[in-house]
Amino acid sequence: MNFSSRFTLRRRALAAAGTAATLALTLAACGSSGDSSSMPGMDHGGTSSAASSPRATASTDDMPGMDHAAGGNGLSGNQDGYRLTSSDRSLAAGKQAAYRFAVAGPDGKPVTRFAVDQTKRMHFYAIRSDLTGFQHLHPTMAADGTWSAGLASLTPGSWRMFASFTPDSGAGKGKDFVLGRTVTVPGGATRTPLPAAAGSTQVDGYTVTVKGEPMAGMAHPLTVSVAKDGKPVTDLQPYLDTYAHLTAFHEGDTAFAHLHPTTKVNGDHGGPDLSFHAELPTAGNWRLFLQFRTGGTLHTAALTLRVG
Structure with missing residues (x-):
């Protein structure tokens, strides 16, 4: 086989290899398309979307962050190395209470520098499991990074506390976070049905x-x-x-x-x-x-x- 024939065969082989590689990449891209149904639910209907979303079902206070919305959805107490900590696992019913918490950074130390968002450095929310008792507060922070949220009277049941913030230093500087933890209020809890959808x-x-x-x-x-x-x-x-x-x-x-x-x-x-x-x-x-x-x-x- 002369030089011209060998050169032609080599060009054909390279072209075939290139076509195969292109096809493989195309198939891989098609198989990796996003699926919005895998995002955690914000379903307020009678059937929780957690049942159809494995990631939503797995959310707990101690699991790594599961940020599937802007800033996170508060179903986890951890995200990207940031952790919401509190020794308050229960609060008394029927009277005002102070919920104390802190945000630990990736280095394990309390975060003390927070950016201002809508005039506040920390937005704190409390909601009972049946979506009653909504409270939106702006807690105060001590020098050691401990926050204190003065809650109004709570009714018995399971409550989730949310901390919404943006670090002003460290690895998460400029990123919005929403972390959450559950708190139990002892007593006989009566679940209130969710009102029907209305305009x-x-x-x-x-x-x-x-x-x-x-x-x-x-x-x-x-x-x-x-x-x-x-x-x-x-x-x-x-x-x-x-x-x-x-x-x-x-x-x-x-x-x-x-x-x-x-x-x-x-x-x-x-x-x-x-x-x-x-x-x-x-x-x-x-x-x-x-x-x-x-x-x-x-x-x-x-x-x-x-x-x-």
Whole structure:
């Protein structure tokens, strides 16, 4: 075989190898496409999405973080080396209580530097397993990194405590975290059924209406309108650098989601329509808590939203 023939055969072999490699990469890419159904549920419906999501089912206070939403869903006390610690495993029923906790960094030391988010360095939430008793607090931190959240009276049952924060130093600097732990309140617990999904609710004489049809796993705009005595409200006051603070919790596992406001603040002239960026990973019912301020008073409206 002369040189020209050997060169031609070598080129054909290389071309065949290249085609095979390209085909292999294409098949691998097709097999690795994401599946949004594997994300943990924020389902507030009668059937918890935890049953259909292995990762949601496995969530516990002591497992590594399972951040499947922006900042995490609070179903774990650990994420990326950060750990929510507390010696308070139970709190007394029927009276105010201080829940003390700390955030340990990847080096095992308490984190003491936190970035400001919506005017606060730490947002703390408490919710009972049946999604009643919602509390949103801004605890104080001691020099050693120990936080203290002054909770209002708690009813007997299982509660989940959430710490939402952004480290201002270390490996997680600039990253949002939501870590959670459960607390037991002793006594005879009576479970309250979740109210049916509805487009509006009333609180303190105000009517709050939610418009939008979020789809699971997709970003979707959500509009909240506030009215009183049938008239649009236009005197909402800023609260945490926005006109309303909106959080959601998943029935069954109490997974957490923060719906980010997109309406710009312009003095005490908020309303009647407020826009939010909603991205809820799993279909089902969610319990929404909207906090807004008028005349120096903070109002908290709650309703159930169905996500398709």
